[in-house]
Amino acid sequence: MASFLLRCTRCGKQYDGGGGFRLRCDDEVSGDHGPALLRPVYERKQIQVRMELPGIFKFADWLPTGPYYIDPAPAHLGEPYCYRSTGLARRLGLENLHIAFSGYWPERKLNLVTRTFKEFEVQASIPFFLQSFLGREAPPFIIASAGNTANSYNYHTHVLGLPLYLFVPESGLGNLLLPFETHPVIVAVEGDYTDAILLADEIADRCELLRDGGVLNAGRRGGMSAVMLNAVAHPTQGTQRLFDHYFQAVGSASGAIAAWEGVQLLLGDGRFGDTVTQIHMAQNAPFAPIFKAWKEGRKDLVPVPAEEAHRQVAAVTAGVLTNRKPPFGPAGGIRDVLAESNGAAWEVSNEQLFHGARMFRSLEGIDIGPAAAVAVQALCQAVEAGRVNPSDSILLHITGGGREIQYTEGKVCRARPTLRVKPGDIASVLAAIGKPEPISAERISRILHRYDGATRH
Ligand SMILES: [Zn+2]
Structure with missing residues (x-):
């Protein structure tokens, strides 16, 4: 089975990859050591490229998504080239x-x-996140991005039917373009990328949502x-x-x-x-x-x-x-x-x-x-x-x-901001988004497909 561990790059402590959504080593959280990334360790040391799987899941042996992949068919998943x-x-x-x-x-x-390539990032991070919530509700995705990651989350959550909350600096709004209409909640921050990140962190705290951790996210x-x-x-x-x-x-x-x-x-x-x-x-x-x-x-x-x-x-x-x-x-x-x-x-x-x-x-x-x-x-x-x-x-x-x-080829739809706020304007955001919509257990089980060895089912 395609299991994996998350290994602390500072102290070497290892955690079960499927054992809950994790961004940090316990020893970092407790202050025993400084900041460190967790790096996935896979059971398979030699990769078998699985040409029958969609998108980046051809490399599923070395993705921290366990035995799971996503397939939003008839929408397609992009691939590296x-x-x-x-x-x-x-x-x-x-x-x-x-x-x-x-x-x-x-x-x-x-x-x-x-x-x-932010498309590949999101293909993996969705199952990386959702596999931690099998059998129960998951909080919705809350993403801060300068534009490309936001656009990619917008694409993938749209084709998978998942809720999405995006925090984007105003200058990044121009990147939110897709060939069809989408309707995520978009908070346009009148500041830079870092201002968008800080505001998303604050809102996640207040609404008890999980931030995906950006670079800390092994998925x-x-x-x-x-x-x-x-x-x-x-x-x-x-x-x-x-x-x-x-x-x-x-x-x-x-x-x-x-x-x-x-x-x-x-x-x-x-x-x-x-x-x-x-x-x-x-x-x-x-x-x-x-x-x-x-x-x-x-x-x-x-x-x-x-x-x-x-x-x-x-x-x-x-x-x-x-x-x-x-x-x-x-x-x-x-x-x-x-x-x-x-x-x-x-x-x-x-x-x-x-x-x-x-x-x-x-x-x-x-x-x-x-x-x-x-x-x-x-x-x-x-x-x-x-x-x-x-x-x-x-x-x-x-x-x-x-x-x-x-x-110049076809239709281009620009995602519209739900609201525009100054950096740090938590109150306006809370008033606008209300209670964020969770992802149901049933929805998660329908989105996560399992593969075993080379078999798809
Ligand atoms: Zn550690």
Whole structure:
């Protein structure tokens, strides 16, 4: 049976993965040790890619979803995609560049409705969460996001018929677009991403709802690690070898941490070589707290006064990368991943970012979002600096692409905010949402499908 444990990256204590919704080690909660991520440990050491399962559940052996998967058919679940680059590779003089493309690209039969890998995050986090409530009611999802995670939760909860409460900074509302109408409760916060997170935390406390924990959520990270698993282990798209380097743009860096967790699993498998993939994280200057803390050799983020942080956040083009509290210092977090992988952090200016987007479009034939362009430019910098060699195998993760095609192709529906509030305006939110609607036990049992071995039922 596909069971799993959650292992504390600081003290090594292990918890039954199916034994209740857990984000932290007991010893962290009691103050016996500092902050740490819990990392899933799976029964199966060698992955069997299950091509018969939908979406990322092809990698179910290494997802913290136990024996469960979701299938909202006839709606579909998006899948990771990886291909070998020719255009960009030639321009940069790279012999072995692969691109993991998480977006919308019909020409290549790529159909991520929400156009980013946050779709994989949500596919896994829904069963990760709901499996803890089998046989009883579960609280509804309450999500704070700069837009892409919100849009992905909106898509998946809509097709599964689940209630959803979204907290989104006003600047992220433009990302809440789907090809059909949806009706989640949306609180638009007149502040930045961090303000949205803080307000969602407060409301969850008052209404006794569970926050999904963001980067602390092993389900979310597990879903995103499918990008790395696909690029290496997929029977046709995968290289069957671990990469020398992985490049991604980061805000909370949960995707880059997830990629590293995927690397650990692939190393443990034994069939994909023993290359320790160097993880490269890129941010959009002037708001680049991860880059700054890493460059200065800090144990944790350099504190930035709120006003200064707001000013910097407002000055970046890739708004989804502006998490003010990414997990830099916690065990298993950003600093550990960069150090253990011998990785690097990069910062990319707005000007460079536009250049990267244009270059990618002309060489690879698809429009990409500003965050993805940050990753492209970080790779360019690494090539120029001699940080990567022409013969190195490189995985460049482009998450967020195909917006222009999707928007010009068919219907686009914008999710409307239920209310707009100032940061910290708890009273207005409570007055508007009333008593949040729980998810019934019956609903949960209908959503969670079981698989056993390779059998679907
Ligand atoms: Zn611990």
